[in-house]
Amino acid sequence: MALKNRDAYKALEDVLGPDYISEEPAILDTYAFQWGAELFTSTPFLPRSGAVTLPGGTEDVQAIVKICNKYNVRYKAFSTGWGFYSGLGLDDTAIQIDLRRMNRIIEINEKSMYAVVEPYVISSQLQAELMKRGLNCNIIGAGCNTSALPMAAHQGLGHTAVSTSYGDRNVLAVEWVLPDGELLKLGTLGSGAGWFCGDGPGPSLRGILRGPQSVMGGLGVFTKAATKIYPWYGPPRQEVEGVSPNYKLKEVPKNFSIHYPIFATWGKFLEAALEISESKIAMLVDRISPPMLAQALTASNDEGAELFARINEETRGRPGFVVILTSESDAELAYKEKVLAHIVKEKEGEYLAFIEQDDVKREYLWMELRVTMPLREVFRSTGRFLGSIGDSALFQTSVRMMIEAMEIKKEYQEKKLMRADDGTDCIWGVTIESGHTGHAEQVVFVHPTPEAWKALAEFSERCEDLALDKHYTVPITVWGDRGHDKFGPYLCNYHNWLRKFKKSFDPRGVSEPAMYISAKE
C-alpha cells in the first residue's frame, strides 16, 4: 500500500527530502499498530496510512498541510503517537505527520512562569529542565513519556492536578497551523507580545482549539505552545540510587512528605479528599487503587500479585488516595502535616502503614511526581487497558459515577472479559485546582482480543448512558461524530457549533476528523 495520490507524494518528498517521508509497508505498520486498534479491527493494526512524514519545523508542517489541501489528501498529526487516536480514520488516501523531529524546548520563562515547547518534547525532559530552575510542570496521567504540549492529549489531566491544574487550563499562547495551512498565532503571540497569555491582546480562540474534549488532532496542527509552570520546592537534581528496575531516591527531599490515607467508606473518602484539596496544603491528591499501587511498586506481574495481597491485608477494601505535601520551609511542612492529620482523623481515616516505610516512600514519591506509572499500573497487567470511561466534573460527582460504573463492570468481569480488579476497584481520580473540580476514571484491564474490546466498547456506551440518565457530565469517551451526536442534543446542541467550526476552518475537510467531528450535516 502506498499513497494513492502520487503527485502528492512527489510534492511532499520534494519538500521534505527522501529521509523524512516513507511509504514502506514495514514503517507504516509501526504506525498502524496501536493500543486500542482492536476497538475498530480484528487485529492490533489499524488500516495503514498512505505515507508517514517527519517535518522538522513549522514551515515543513505548513508545506505539508498546503500540499494536502492542494491534492485533497487527508492528514493527521501526532506527537508521541501513543494510542489509536493517532491513526484512526486513515487509509491509503491519507498521510500521517509524525512530529518527532520537533522536539525543542523553545523557552523557559522563569519570571512569567511559562515554558514554550514543540510537540515532541516529553514531560520528563521539560520537568528535568524546569527543576533545575526551581519550577515544575503538569505531567499528564498517561505518563512523562508523552508530550509536554498542553493540548497534545485530550484534557491533559495528571496526578498533580490539584496544584498544577491540567492541559486545557495550562495552555497559553499557541502557534497553530490551521487546517488550510495558514499560520495562526494565538493570544499574546499574535500581537507580538510573547507567549504569556492565550487570550490576548491578540486573537483568542482557546475555546475552539479545546472544544468540550479538545480537537484530538482534527483541526490542523499545533506546532508550538506555551504552558503554565509551577513552583518546585525540591532539589534541582534528584539523587537516585539503584539499578533498573529498583530505583529509589537516596532520600525523601527535604520539605516533602507522602501519605496514603484510607477511609471506612467512599463518603468519608470524598469528604476528606475535598477538604484536603480545599485546604490548599497538597501538591498531589491522587486516587490510586490498591491493585494499581501494588503494580506500580513492583517490577513484574508475579510480584505485583504478591504485594497486592500484602497491601490488601491492611486496606481490607477501604478506599484511599495518595497525598504529597511540599513546602518552602520546615515550619510550613509541619503545619501542612498537622492539617492533613487533623482532616484524616476527623474523617475517621488512617495512614496506610505500608506507604509510611522509608524505602517505599523513597521509591514511590518520585514515581508519583515523575514517572506517573502508566505502564506498571495499567498496561503490564493484561497487556491492554482503557481508562477513558470517566469524566471531569466535581470530584464527588465523578467518583460517584465511577462507583456506579463498577456495578456495570462486574457483569463483564464475571464473563472474564475484564480483569476482576483483585476483588476491589480500579478507580483512578484526581482533584483539580484545590478541589474546585475533579476527575475520575474506571480503569479497565483487558486482553488484546476483539472480544474483549467489543465488551469494552459496550461498557463505555453503557457508562455514557449512565451519565445521561443520572445527569452526570460528558464522559471522556465522547469523541468523533458518534459521541458528539449522542451528547450534543443534551447540551445546547454544542455539536452543531463544532461542525460549524470544522467547516469554517477546514473547508476541504482534509484534517482527519475521526477523533474530532466531521463537517457532515
Added chain:
Amino acid sequence: MLESYREYMIRCARCSNCKYIPHYILQDYNYTYVCPSITRYNFHAYSGGGRLITALSMTDGRIEYTDKLLDIIYQCQMCGACDISCKYGNDLEVLQPLYDLRIKCVSDGQLNPAHMMVIEGLRKDDNMLQKPKAERGKWAEGLDVKNINEEKADVYYHAGCRYCFDEELWPAARSAVNLLKKAGVDVGIAGKDETCCGGRAYDLGYLGELTKYAENNVEMLKTAGIKTVVTSCSDCYHAFKVLYDKIGMKGDLEVLHITEYLDRLIKEGKLKLSKNLPMIATYHDPCHLGRLGEPWIHWDGKIKTEPDMRVQHEPKKVFRRGTYGVYEPPRDVLRSIPGLRFVEMFRIKEYTWCCGAGGGVVDAYPDFSMWTAIERVKEARDTGAEALVTACPWCVRNFKDAVKELGDTLKVYDIAELVEQCI
C-alpha cells in the same frame, strides 16, 4: 523461534519508553535518548518497540522482505538499551525477539552484503576482522606467557578478534596479561590457536556460527583443563558467559571480565597501584559487559492468564532487566588509581549510550556507527573529562576513530592500560 515471542510482541504498548533512558533517572534534556537507531533515523520502526511490531508484521505475514526492511532490521547495534528501558515497567522481552528476527532473516537467505563478507572471513580465518588466521598470535609476541595448548595453566586469557588483529590496541591486551602475571595468576593464552567466540556472529543472526565456535572453545578449554576464562573484550565476555549458557554449552566455566579480575586482585592486595596518574577520566560501560553482561536465566514455561486474567508466567519468570550487569568493578578500579579523578557521564550503567560498533553496524553502516560514537565522545567531553576509559576493544576502536574524526584531544584508554601505568 521468533513466533514464540508473539505474546510479547502483541503486548507492546507502543509507549516509546524504549527510545529513552528510564524516566526515573532522567536529569537532563540533552541526554534523554538511549537508542541510537531511533535517534538517528526517526521513524518509529527504528525503535525497539518498532522492531517488535515489525517482527509481528512478519510473523503474521503482513509484510514482505524489502531492502528497506532489511535496513530497518540491521541498522541497530543490538545494544539492548530498549530492552532495559521497556522492562522498567513491563514484563516483556524486546531484545531476544530481535535476535530471533535476525536469525530468521539469515535462515530465509535475506542477508546483509557487508555481514556476508564478515561471516565469510570468519569461516575462512576464524576471526571477525577478515585477517589471516596465521597472524592471530602476533599481539602476544615477547610476552613470555604460557600457551594453554602446550602447558597447564589455571586461567585462560582470551584476547578476542579485535585485540588480536588491531595492532594499535595490542598494548591493552598485553597490559592485561602483564597485570595478571604480576599478581601471580597462573595465566595462559591460546596464541595463534585462539578462535573467535562467535558472539558477534550471533548478533548478526548467525546462530550456527555461535554454536560452532562455542563447541570449539569449550572443547579447547576442556582439553586444557581450564576452569576460568578471563577476557578484556566485552563481546567475548558476553559470548562465553551469557550466550554459551543460553545455548547450553557453558557448563561450570567461570567467566570473568578483566575488570572484575583486576578489581578482585586490587582488593586482595595482589596488585598495588602506587604511581600517580593525574587526570580527569570518565568511564563508558560497554553494552555487553554492563546491561547485557548479567547471567543468562533459563526459563522454559508458558504464559498464563488464569485465574484472574493477569498475564503471568508458569513457572515464574525472572526477567533479565540489566540489574546485575558488571557496573561497579571497573568503577572501583578507576577509583583506586592514585591521582585520577573519576567523573560520570549522563547515561551510564544499564542506560548507557552504545559506542556504535555493535550488531554489525560498524561493518554495514560505518557512518551510523561513527555518528553514534561521536555522540558519546561529545557526552564524555561534557563531563570535563580528559580521558574516556572503557573495557572493550570495539568501543576503544570506535571512540578513537570518533575522536580523530572530531579532531578532538580526548584520550581513549582500555582500563588495563591505565592500571599498568600505575604499577
